[in-house]
Amino acid sequence: MQSHDEEIFNKVDFEESGAGFADTVVEESDTEEAHEGTGDSTYETEEEPTTETESEDEGHLNTSQYKRVSVKGTNLRTEPKHIVFFSQLLLLFGFCHSCKTSNPMVEVDQVGTEAVVTSTCSNPKCPNPKSTWHSQPTMPGTKLPAGNFLLGMAILVAGASASKVFTVFAHMGLGCISLNTFFKYQRVSSHENVTLCNIIRAPF
Numbered sequence: 001m002q003s004h005d006e007e008i009f010n011k012v013d014f015e016e017s018g019a020g021f022a023d024t025v026v027e028e029s030d031t032e033e034a035h036e037g038t039g040d041s042t043y044e045t046e047e048e049p050t051t052e053t054e055s056e057d058e059g060h061l062n063t064s065q066y067k068r069v070s071v072k073g074t075n076l077r078t079e080p081k082h083i084v085f086f087s088q089l090l091l092l093f094g095f096c097h098s099c100k101t102s103n104p105m106v107e108v109d110q111v112g113t114e115a116v117v118t119s120t121c122s123n124p125k126c127p128n129p130k131s132t133w134h135s136q137p138t139m140p141g142t143k144l145p146a147g148n149f150l151l152g153m154a155i156l157v158a159g160a161s162a163s164k165v166f167t168v169f170a171h172m173g174l175g176c177i178s179l180n181t182f183f184k185y186q187r188v189s190s191h192e193n194v195t196l197c198n199i200i201r202a203p204f
């Protein structure tokens with residue numbers, strides 16, 4: 001009889017992803033050999049789009065280009081996600097959410113791509129002086145931050161190089177999981193019984 005986790009995640013045909021665990025991380029040396037074998041010293045470049053489809057108007061606000069987002073009809077994978085700067089995040093915790101007292105003590109911890117904010121109110125009469133907020137939900141039936149797990153899944157499905165993706169994150173200053181964690185998510189966790197291969201198409 002299947003466990004609760006297996007019922008949730010074992011709905012996936014991993015073969016359709018076209019990606020294997022061993023082929024996930026593309027070593028730079030293999031890439032260089034491929035270029036040398038073809039004798040082509042040029043790199044492929046992406047063409048600039050001819051029409052503006054996103055609200056990227058060189059820093060100028062243009063409300064007509066805003067795109068309304070919603071969680072209606074989405075799941076953890078398809079739910080819209082956005083980059084939030086640390087300074088902007090702190091603006092949301094300038095007061096106690098329980099008693100509205102100003103300037104509580106705020107501590108922020110990083111768990112891969114997740115931010116965990118702990119707010120401690122200075123008001124002795126506050127009904128809930130200490131609260132913890134997580135920037136991400138967890139994967140169903142687990143304690144894994146959804147963004148961390150989905151990042152590993154996306155790299156795997158795209159056939160991308162995990163090390164290069166993490167380098168991009170580092171250049172932007174984005175919180176990220178480690179390479180060890182990425183490979184850990186590909187194996188069956190001893191206490192979560194979840195793997196990347198059986199979550200790619202699961203309706204979570």
